[in-house]
Amino acid sequence: xxxxxxxxxxxxxxxxxxxxxxxxxxxxxxxxxxxxxxxxxxxxxxxxxxxxxxxxxxxxxxxxxxxxxxxxxxxxxxxxxxxxxxxxxxxxxxxxxxxxxxxxxxxxxxxxxxxxxxxxxxxxxxxxxxxxxxxxxxxxxxxxx
Ligand code: HEC
Ligand code: HEC
Numbered sequence: 001x002x003x004x005x006x007x008x009x010x011x012x013x014x015x016x017x018x019x020x021x022x023x024x025x026x027x028x029x030x031x032x033x034x035x036x037x038x039x040x041x042x043x044x045x046x047x048x049x050x051x052x053x054x055x056x057x058x059x060x061x062x063x064x065x066x067x068x069x070x071x072x073x074x075x076x077x078x079x080x081x082x083x084x085x086x087x088x089x090x091x092x093x094x095x096x097x098x099x100x101x102x103x104x105x106x107x108x109x110x111x112x113x114x115x116x117x118x119x120x121x122x123x124x125x126x127x128x129x130x131x132x133x134x135x136x137x138x139x140x141x142x143x144x145x
Contacts, residue, residue, distance in 0.1 A: 047129050054128045058141035064128035074120060081121045082114060 035041055054064050072080040083089055090097035102118040103111045118124075 047131055050128045050130055062124040065125050066128060069122065069127055074122065079114070079119060079121070086114065
């Protein structure tokens with residue numbers, strides 16, 4: 001290839017890129033949320049909290065949480081559940097106190113503060129919702145419950 005042709009080819013490259021860009025821009029923009037930006041999409045109603053108390057399914061079940069937990073932060077620095085449920089606060093906040101099992105470390109020693117194994121409350125306690133099972137199961141409580 002001689003020099004002028006080569007220069008011509010090199011000069012064409014940005015033109016090709018630009019036309020590709022213009023083509024991409026002219027394609028219609030697809031919505032990811034399936035609705036107009038100003039159209040509210042309501043949450044799935046099945047996950048609404050159930051009022052009152054739901055019955056435990058078996059005796060040892062961690063009780064379901066009968067109130068919303070949306071606002072309660074749990075992280076390495078703070079656990080807002082404890083601001084009502086810890087034994088030091090439950091009286092004044094009128095909330096059920098954590099049972100003794102929450103103050104036993106894994107060696108069975110009694111502690112004054114929540115055990116590390118019970119720190120992340122919603123590992124075991126979930127808000128009550130009448131939601132379909134994620135995985136089908138045939139669980140039944142033992143007759144001795
Ligand atoms: C503002 C105070 C407050 C905070 C914060 C709070 N709770 Fe409660 N909680 C209550 C009260 C009051 C009740 C009792 C409600 C009732 O009897 O209907 C309760 C009930 C419960 C119960 C049911 C206990 C039982 O014996 O059935 C569980 C479980 C529970 N809360 C877990 C949590 C978890 C987990 C968090 C944090 C994500 C939390 N709570 C944060 C006040 C609080
Ligand atoms: C490893 C699972 C687990 C974790 C984590 C856990 N709990 Fe529990 N919780 C249970 C079980 C099981 C019960 C019922 C049996 C019992 O009292 O030990 C219970 C009972 C309770 C009760 C009712 C106590 C009573 O005497 O009626 C409350 C309130 C409660 N938990 C709140 C909490 C809060 C708040 C946290 C976080 C600080 C938490 N739990 C962390 C398993 C757990």
